Amino acid sequence: MLSNISNVLRACAHRNAGAVVMSARTYANFTTEASFEVKKCDLFKLDEGPATEVVMTRDEGLQYYRTMQTIRRMELKADQLYKQKIIRGFCHLYDGQEACAVGLEASINLSDHLITAYRAHGYTYTRGGKVKQIMSELTGRRGGIAKGKGGSMHMYCKNFYGGNGIVGAQVPLGAGVALACKYQGNNELCVCLYGDGAANQGQIFETYNMAALWKLPIIFVCENNRYGMGTSVERAAASTDYFKRGEFIPGLRVDGMDVLCVREATRFAADHCRSGKGPILMELQTYRYHGHSMSDPGVSYRTREEIQEVRSKSDPISLLKDRMLSNNMASVEELKEIDIEVRKEIEDASQFATTDPEPPLEDLCNHIFSNSPPLEVRGTNPWSKLKSVS
Numbered sequence: 001m002l003s004n005i006s007n008v009l010r011a012c013a014h015r016n017a018g019a020v021v022m023s024a025r026t027y028a029n030f031t032t033e034a035s036f037e038v039k040k041c042d043l044f045k046l047d048e049g050p051a052t053e054v055v056m057t058r059d060e061g062l063q064y065y066r067t068m069q070t071i072r073r074m075e076l077k078a079d080q081l082y083k084q085k086i087i088r089g090f091c092h093l094y095d096g097q098e099a100c101a102v103g104l105e106a107s108i109n110l111s112d113h114l115i116t117a118y119r120a121h122g123y124t125y126t127r128g129g130k131v132k133q134i135m136s137e138l139t140g141r142r143g144g145i146a147k148g149k150g151g152s153m154h155m156y157c158k159n160f161y162g163g164n165g166i167v168g169a170q171v172p173l174g175a176g177v178a179l180a181c182k183y184q185g186n187n188e189l190c191v192c193l194y195g196d197g198a199a200n201q202g203q204i205f206e207t208y209n210m211a212a213l214w215k216l217p218i219i220f221v222c223e224n225n226r227y228g229m230g231t232s233v234e235r236a237a238a239s240t241d242y243f244k245r246g247e248f249i250p251g252l253r254v255d256g257m258d259v260l261c262v263r264e265a266t267r268f269a270a271d272h273c274r275s276g277k278g279p280i281l282m283e284l285q286t287y288r289y290h291g292h293s294m295s296d297p298g299v300s301y302r303t304r305e306e307i308q309e310v311r312s313k314s315d316p317i318s319l320l321k322d323r324m325l326s327n328n329m330a331s332v333e334e335l336k337e338i339d340i341e342v343r344k345e346i347e348d349a350s351q352f353a354t355t356d357p358e359p360p361l362e363d364l365c366n367h368i369f370s371n372s373p374p375l376e377v378r379g380t381n382p383w384s385k386l387k388s389v390s
Helices: 002-028 058-083 098-105 121-126 131-138 170-184 202-213 259-274 304-314 316-326 332-355
Strands: 033-037 042-044 053-057 113-115 190-195 218-224 251-255 280-285
Touching: 053 058, 053 259, 058 098, 058 121, 058 131, 058 316, 058 332, 098 121, 098 218, 098 259, 098 316, 113 170, 121 131, 131 332, 170 190, 170 202, 170 218, 202 218, 218 259, 251 259, 259 280, 259 316, 316 332
Parallel strands: 113 190, 190 218, 218 280, 251 280
Antiparallel strands: 033 053, 042 251
């Protein structure tokens, strides 16, 4: 009997050793680099555009996948916490648009600058914010990236200027950042994002004018997710060719659901800006899965079938995953492992965001100025203790 048990153990050990060898061999046999054909960008006032034959390494693909999954899971957790009334106020989710943020960041530097509207959670993460800080900001806690005072629409980190609640107001601010880049001569640029709803704002056209006159190193990015709040682009704009709206500024229309397409278009646009040619405009054609904000169910002006069709045919994460699997750049098990790690990170961050203390009342007038405050801060003596009267 002992002999039989020994034989079984030896057989198991042999099988396990074979599995280890097979795993190592499979890992070693992964394709480290592959070429992909991406959709050609529509061009405006440009003789040539971004490459359509692009190269992605295995490491890049895994990083893009992890980042997009983190943004997706973070937003789904935010949805859950909002419905539990743990997150309050305005909350605009980014799920469905992950390829825009990840593709943009893949072709600029962290020393470059970025400013966006209120759908800002994804960019806060790609700019260097931690999931724990973002989730805590959403719940209004002391550990939030804006110390619990900004909430969903007002998040900031180094070279990232928000998170801006007023529609279109970030565009002239972005031009100011780009003017500083040019003035300092540091070869940096500013990526300035706005939505299709904001694209009709007068201040945007004023900014185009200044940026073109001064040849500012700015990439204007219109994230066209087809609906400004609950209104389709066809009902809101006489022309939906947002990439041509600059008139005297060259433009690109890009498949915003394909991370590689966004990456190559951004690389092209960044080279344009850094070479001293001035501003360029990119329209990223994308889609949001949630409503405009958490107060919008998102199905009163579009059908569930439409949302499902985009999910099944154009999901940015699924597209990248299929590419990697079909080109032997990763295994199903490896990607599942990333999914598990991401979910754990989100759960840990959520736990922190629901237990971290709220900021104390005496912090209310702090952090208004970057250095020492003046004697009077909005009528409040900074040395007086604030008291709650509720």
